[in-house]
Amino acid sequence: MVQDLLTVIVGGEAGHGVKKSGNVISILMNELGRYVFEMDDYPSLIRGGHNFSVVSSSTSPVYSHYMSADIIVCLDERSVDMHKDRLKDGGSLVYNADTVTLDSGSGLPMKTWIKDIKGIPLMAGTIGVAAVSALCGVEFSFLERIFRANYPRGLEANVELARIVYERMKDDEGKFELTTAETPPGHLLAGNEAIALGAAAAGLDVYIAYPMTPASTVLHYLAAFSKKLGMAVVHPETEIAVINMALGSAYAGARTAVGSSGGGFALMHEAFSLAGMSETPLMVILASRPGPSTGVPTYTGQGDLDFALNVGHGEFPRIVLSPSGTNQAFEKAAELLNLVWKFQVPGILLTEKHLGESWMTTSIDPESVEITEPSLYGGPLEQYGRYEKTDSGISPMLFPPAKGTVVKASSYEHDQKGITTEEAEKIMEMQEKRYVKEKAIREEMRNLLTVATHGEGSKSLVTYGSTTLSALEAVKNVDDVRVVQVIFLRPFPDWALQEALSGSDVIVAELSISGQFENLLRSKGFDVSAHIRQYDGRAFDPPELAARVREVTQ
Amino acid sequence: MSAKGAGNEGKIETVEEHPLDHILRQDRLPHIWCPGCGLGSAMTCFAQAIERVDIPLKKQVLLSGIGCTGRIAGYVNVDSYHTTHGRAIPFATGLKIANPELCVTVFSGDGDLFAIGGNHFLHAARRNVDINVICVNNFNYGMTGGQQGPTTPVEAKTSTTRYGSFEHPFNLPYLAAAIGAVYVSRWTTLHCRHLEKSMEKALQKKGFTFIEIISPCPTGFGRPNKLGEGLEELRYYREKSVIKNDASWDELELHMRGEEPVVVGDFVDTERPTYLELEEQMLRAKGLMK
Numbered sequence: 145m146v147q148d149l150l151t152v153i154v155g156g157e158a159g160h161g162v163k164k165s166g167n168v169i170s171i172l173m174n175e176l177g178r179y180v181f182e183m184d185d186y187p188s189l190i191r192g193g194h195n196f197s198v199v200s201s202s203t204s205p206v207y208s209h210y211m212s213a214d215i216i217v218c219l220d221e222r223s224v225d226m227h228k229d230r231l232k233d234g235g236s237l238v239y240n241a242d243t244v245t246l247d248s249g250s251g252l253p254m255k256t257w258i259k260d261i262k263g264i265p266l267m268a269g270t271i272g273v274a275a276v277s278a279l280c281g282v283e284f285s286f287l288e289r290i291f292r293a294n295y296p297r298g299l300e301a302n303v304e305l306a307r308i309v310y311e312r313m314k315d316d317e318g319k320f321e322l323t324t325a326e327t328p329p330g331h332l333l334a335g336n337e338a339i340a341l342g343a344a345a346a347g348l349d350v351y352i353a354y355p356m357t358p359a360s361t362v363l364h365y366l367a368a369f370s371k372k373l374g375m376a377v378v379h380p381e382t383e384i385a386v387i388n389m390a391l392g393s394a395y396a397g398a399r400t401a402v403g404s405s406g407g408g409f410a411l412m413h414e415a416f417s418l419a420g421m422s423e424t425p426l427m428v429i430l431a432s433r434p435g436p437s438t439g440v441p442t443y444t445g446q447g448d449l450d451f452a453l454n455v456g457h458g459e460f461p462r463i464v465l466s467p468s469g470t471n472q473a474f475e476k477a478a479e480l481l482n483l484v485w486k487f488q489v490p491g492i493l494l495t496e497k498h499l500g501e502s503w504m505t506t507s508i509d510p511e512s513v514e515i516t517e518p519s520l521y522g523g524p525l526e527q528y529g530r531y532e533k534t535d536s537g538i539s540p541m542l543f544p545p546a547k548g549t550v551v552k553a554s555s556y557e558h559d560q561k562g563i564t565t566e567e568a569e570k571i572m573e574m575q576e577k578r579y580v581k582e583k584a585i586r587e588e589m590r591n592l593l594t595v596a597t598h599g600e601g602s603k604s605l606v607t608y609g610s611t612t613l614s615a616l617e618a619v620k621n622v623d624d625v626r627v628v629q630v631i632f633l634r635p636f637p638d639w640a641l642q643e644a645l646s647g648s649d650v651i652v653a654e655l656s657i658s659g660q661f662e663n664l665l666r667s668k669g670f671d672v673s674a675h676i677r678q679y680d681g682r683a684f685d686p687p688e689l690a691a692r693v694r695e696v697t698q
Numbered sequence: 699m700s701a702k703g704a705g706n707e708g709k710i711e712t713v714e715e716h717p718l719d720h721i722l723r724q725d726r727l728p729h730i731w732c733p734g735c736g737l738g739s740a741m742t743c744f745a746q747a748i749e750r751v752d753i754p755l756k757k758q759v760l761l762s763g764i765g766c767t768g769r770i771a772g773y774v775n776v777d778s779y780h781t782t783h784g785r786a787i788p789f790a791t792g793l794k795i796a797n798p799e800l801c802v803t804v805f806s807g808d809g810d811l812f813a814i815g816g817n818h819f820l821h822a823a824r825r826n827v828d829i830n831v832i833c834v835n836n837f838n839y840g841m842t843g844g845q846q847g848p849t850t851p852v853e854a855k856t857s858t859t860r861y862g863s864f865e866h867p868f869n870l871p872y873l874a875a876a877i878g879a880v881y882v883s884r885w886t887t888l889h890c891r892h893l894e895k896s897m898e899k900a901l902q903k904k905g906f907t908f909i910e911i912i913s914p915c916p917t918g919f920g921r922p923n924k925l926g927e928g929l930e931e932l933r934y935y936r937e938k939s940v941i942k943n944d945a946s947w948d949e950l951e952l953h954m955r956g957e958e959p960v961v962v963g964d965f966v967d968t969e970r971p972t973y974l975e976l977e978e979q980m981l982r983a984k985g986l987m988k
Contacts, residue, residue, distance in 0.1 A: 350796055371986055376795050381821040385788035388781060388818075392761075392792030395779055396800070400792070418782050544777035544793075544800060545756040552772070554780040555764070563726065564772055564780070 148202050148323050151210045154272050155196035155227050156219030158189055161269030166197020168273045168294050170503055173201035174332050177325025182503040183209040188441040194222050203323045207616040211685040215279055217272035238275045257308055263301050274306035281318025284310055333506040335499035336361040338470035339429055342477030344373050345513035349398040352378045352386045356408040357441045358497035359431035383411035391415060394424045397543030399481060403429035406448050413455055419490040420460030422553045426490040427481050431500045434681045443681030444497035446609060446655040452494045453634050461582035463491035464634040468612035470506040482516040487585050498683040499610035525549040529560035537581035586635050594637035595644045601626040603649045603697055608661055614684035615653055621690045638668050649673045651696055721745040723775050731766060734928015736887030736913030740834050741770050743890055747897035757801045761786040763810035766841045767834040770805045784815030787822045790829045798974055801901060808835040809847040812868055823877040823906045825973040830900045830907045836915035844918030851954040855922040870910045872947040875966045880905035882966035886912040886935040905972050935960060
């Protein structure tokens with residue numbers, strides 16, 4: 145059976161290498177010339193929880209994963225109970241015959257085999273990868289090459305296990321005949337890695353963060369490559385320290401970003417407002433999980449939109465944007481870092497676990513990113529004022545130690561020289577100076593991709609963030625619906641959205657119970673004819689979303 | 699500073715130029731602090747110290763949090779950033795990491811540094827970030843109405859402890875030493891020469907340094923505790939203070955009542971690799987840095 149779209153689920157106990165198996169399957173598919181989307185599902189537990197990875201792949205781009213699978217690999221009994229109903233007709237169930245007996249599927253004595261070669265429990269994952277590879281008819285030598293690159297430790301044992309699996313599964317070998325291509329369509333990258341690389345490409349000098357899922361992998365990734373990227377990466381005592389350190393670093397002229405999830409970012413509010421007042425450029429990566437409070441740390445949601453749009457006391461301009469997949473995440477992260485330095489404002493890259501921790505086939509070109517330098521002061525030094533009034537509201541910058549003058553900045557309202565003031569006229573002058581920057585940002589946005597239209601159709605499925613990915617996959621099976629993604633959320637690109645919608649029916653899909661995104665659209669004067677909401681911590685499953693779109697458009 | 703200098707018997711003497719004129723912003727003076735407050739002396743000592751040390755003025759950056767002491771950053775004619783309440787230390791850390799060439803000093807009050815900002819103090823000292831923290835301790839929150847703070851002595855009256863405080867206050871030099879500060883000293887605003895010397899030492903020393911300045915706050919602390927006006931509070935310090943560099947840690951507790959002395963001095967002067975030095979050493983050892 146020749147097949148293009150293929151979905152594999154690997155499930156097992158936390159600590160048994162499930163995520164690694166999912167990843168190696170993704171790499172295998174990517175190397176076979178297929179586009180991949182991998183979603184890792186794991187609870188906020190250290191050991192004993194149930195983990196599973198879903199890998200959907202195809203020779204054309206796959207934007208999000210599917211929850212019904214062609215192959216399900218169950219490394220333990222619980223996986224069988226949890227996932228067997230997700231098997232498609234004609235699919236293959238591979239399970240651990242040492243722990244469970246079924247009358248169908250391929251039972252592999254995983255524990256026994258591992259014991260026979262004196263292996264470790266983690267190797268159950270290897271068996272799973274080999275089973276998938278055999279079912280897809282991948283040449284053994286090809287798999288061996290993948291193993292060589294991805295299992296540097298215990299390579300021989302892993303290859304031996306794979307050989308045993310191939311031998312046992314010979315009857316089913318090549319059951320799924322995959323379409324392939326000569327070369328991999330791109331690199332596998334997680335959303336958070338793409339964001340990190342985008343910021344790095346735009347000249348990020350310093351990254352400061354306190355760990356919080358699902359933002360932590362930005363920190364891990366940059367910490368791992370900090371020396372190669374020539375970047376300082378710091379993990380301070382609290383999120384409050386994080387953002388204040390970041391402001392210190394930016395005051396010195398270093399391009400700086402911070403990252404967190406809702407709870408951690410909540411601790412940063414006061415200093416976010418300080419960035420607004422002191423006009424200190426700052427990029428914030430806000431990776432959402434379902435809240436409120438600690439919420440559901442390792443799952444996805446879009447309940448932080450209002451929070452991101454309105455964070456910080458007082459009135460000051462800021463930029464909020466939200467990318468969909470890895471390619472866009474790379475571009476928009478770079479763009480945001482440039483924008484916050486150009487306009488000397490704080491900016492938020494709003495994302496969700498569904499982008500941040502999912503793996504996608506990605507094509508990015510770091511060389512394509514241009515670094516926009518901030519406006520620097522070149523006038524007579526004795527006249528320098530950090531907050532000099534200009535038409536655009538953007539004051540030329542100097543960084544300490546600036547010879548011949550001083551750079552004074554303050555959390556208090558201040559005059560053009562940065563000195564505290566309580567005079568009515570000066571308060572107004574500064575409020576207006578900051579306020580007009582928003583106009584300048586809007587002007588700049590006219591040259592940027594602020595709203596993206598994907599595909600054609602007379603009706604518009606309107607989304608933002610990683611829900612766009614689910615929507616893109618869903619509309620493959622819905623007639624006459626295009627996807628319209630709002631990338632910039634503040635300032636709101638009403639002109640671009642108007643053009644993109646051009647009077648079409650609007651269906652809003654989002655991961656929020658109250659419909660924050662829909663409310664935003666309505667508040668900007670857009671009519672919404674139907675909405676689709678989900679708030680279970682999971683991204684939309686494309687076929688389900690497609691069915692719901694059909695339901696509301698009929 | 700150019701206009702006024704109080705003479706002894708109401709005689710006003712005018713001088714053309716003060717040697718610190720270029721360090722203090724003439725356009726901002728006179729300052730806003732209460733008569734008798736110790737902040738003016740503390741600021742002058744700092745101005746003297748940055749003038750004397752062999753570090754270009756241009757490399758000095760002064761940071762502060764919120765409170766009466768927080769206002770110092772605005773008056774001194776060096777690069778400065780007046781952060782929000784309690785956050786000058788993490789800001790300083792970020793600044794130092796981004797530009798290690800700068801000589802970074804945080805000048806703030808006891809409430810700002812040790813109540814809301816306490817955690818940052820602990821971690822910056824632990825890491826031995828090469829910054830200087832100068833704390834003006836006046837035993838209360840002066841700017842916001844004389845409330846109890848983390849250094850308010852037991853039994854002291856403040857606007858929130860009308861019957862006397864029953865919280866144990868911080869012993870700041872002990873705290874700083876315990877978490878790794880490489881230089882720790884304490885003076886009152888009366889000990890101008892000593893304080894200046896300590897500041898010079900701190901500015902030149904690599905690593906996390908800490909100076910506590912005991913300062914009169916006639917409005918918030920002196921009056922409710924019957925220490926009198928600023929001068930009387932200073933007189934009290936003069937009578938009570940004892941210089942003792944090798945004091946034991948419990949001797950450094952401040953009671954501010956009865957016969958208990960105010961022990962001042964240079965308590966710690968040691969060496970420890972700084973945050974950035976340790977990183978560099980380690981990376982070199984692992985061949986990750988040339």
